[in-house]
Amino acid sequence: MARARSVLIVGGGSAGNTLAILLANSGVSVDLVESRPDWGVLGSGILLHGNALRVLRDAGVWPQVRDAGFAFDSIGILAPDGTVVAEQPDLHSGGSDLPSTLGILRPALQQILIDAVRASGTRVRLGCTVEKLDDQGEGAEAVFSDGTASSYDLVVGCDGIYSTTRESIGVTDRPEPTGMGVWRTLVPRPAELVRTDLAYGGPCHIAGYSPMSDDLAYALLVVDWHERDEADPADYAERMCAESATYGGLWPTIRAHITDPAAVHYTAFHRLLVEGPWHRGRIALAGDAVHVCPPTLAQGVAMSLEDAAVVAELLSSRDVWDDALLTEYRDRRMPRVQTVVDGSMQLAQWLREGNRQAAPALIARILTALIERP
Known part of the structure; x- marks a missing residue:
């Protein structure tokens, strides 16, 4: 053989x-x-x-x-205020x-x-x-x-x-870095979230959320990188809430669950x-x-x-x-x-x-x- x-x-x-x-x-x-x-x-x-x-x-x-x-x-596809476009x-x-x-x-x-x-x-x-x-x-x-x-x-x-x-x-x-990065976190899935919803524009390039399971959802904010790579990880939850503060739709519900900085990730795009x-x-x-x-x-x-x-x-x-x-x-x-x-x-x-x-x-x-x- x-x-x-x-x-x-x-x-x-x-x-x-x-x-x-x-x-x-x-x-x-x-x-x-x-x-x-x-x-x-x-x-x-x-x-x-x-x-x-x-x-x-x-x-x-x-x-x-x-x-x-x-x-x-x-x-x-959403407007920044959460209106479905x-x-x-x-x-x-x-x-x-x-x-x-x-x-x-x-x-x-x-x-x-x-x-x-x-x-x-x-x-x-x-x-x-x-x-x-x-x-x-x-x-x-x-x-x-x-x-x-x-x-x-x-x-x-x-x-x-x-x-x-x-x-x-x-x-x-x-x-090579592209000059852009993303804030990411997991939150409880709102019952009405059954697809990816993305808002283009506003303070961020993209503000979106997607269902990941019956219980959890994934929220993201795509931004310019600047010097955020030097930010204190202890401030990540506060920073993500601030970046998303003007977005509507499900963002108010999502922001209420962004409390643990260890659960927020910030990474650069390459x-x-x-x-x-x-x-x-x-x-x-x-x-x-x-x-x-x-x-x-x-x-x-x-x-x-x-x-x-x-x-x-x-x-x-x-x-x-x-x-x-x-x-x-x-x-x-x-x-x-x-x-x-x-x-x-x-x-x-x-x-x-x-x-x-x-x-x-x-x-x-x-x-x-x-x-x-x-």
Whole structure:
């Protein structure tokens, strides 16, 4: 019997976990290393469009994701005072048999994927890092932080925006700040909140809220970054309340629950797109390690999940794992990812310029293109 192909995945976030599930389920021998001992994630909520849900269905976790999240098929456009300006149907980018959009808590999605990784037979090492990678032509050797070493047919770095795998193989691209950031928090879901509602304009570029589960909602304010990165985290709840003070709609109800500064997150938006090769020898990159964009299209995680799907499809369907295969992976992903990154940046620029009329057409065009499988 032929030896099972072996893959090391560096990073246990959405992309790494999904890749592990897909590969292990296809018969590949998979090791996954994650630097965080608790394998957890930070953050509030996340919106997943249909093309992301399609990958999660292929990974076998759609029933769990569906039950943990809150699905809807439209988006509300509001004036800053809360008046509904328009209600737009969302496109079914994953096909008509999946919701247009699903809100879910980031920790809930992570736990669903963790459970599936464990069930797949993937060997998981937590609190472990890769100290050295050595491409050996027909494979690669990894030296781990506990002093052990193992050889693999392929290593895939899914270790995020500040990827050490990317740095170790000599890819010099780095994430760059966009000058914008976002306040985020979770609050009890008002009964009338059953879709994403976004207000463009007012003191912030975007003020919005989305259901994340039957019980919880996610509120966000997109603003210029300025020096907020130096703000005292103890003031975050007060700052978010102040930023949202003039917004109507459900904001008064939401503000009443923004009391714990530890529950408020403030992060900057970044841009990254590695335009050169996404691999060196038998060491490849995927997800946020090669592309990051502002969440103006809510497609960041979806693009990472699609990377995992394409890598798994190619590896499980080809007899030869070589430079040509990894080049095909990058060439197949690049046009789609570039469309999303460029579109997200264009929307961010329009928001900063106060030009919002062209945004719906751009969003519709990009989501329509994503209906086709990657």
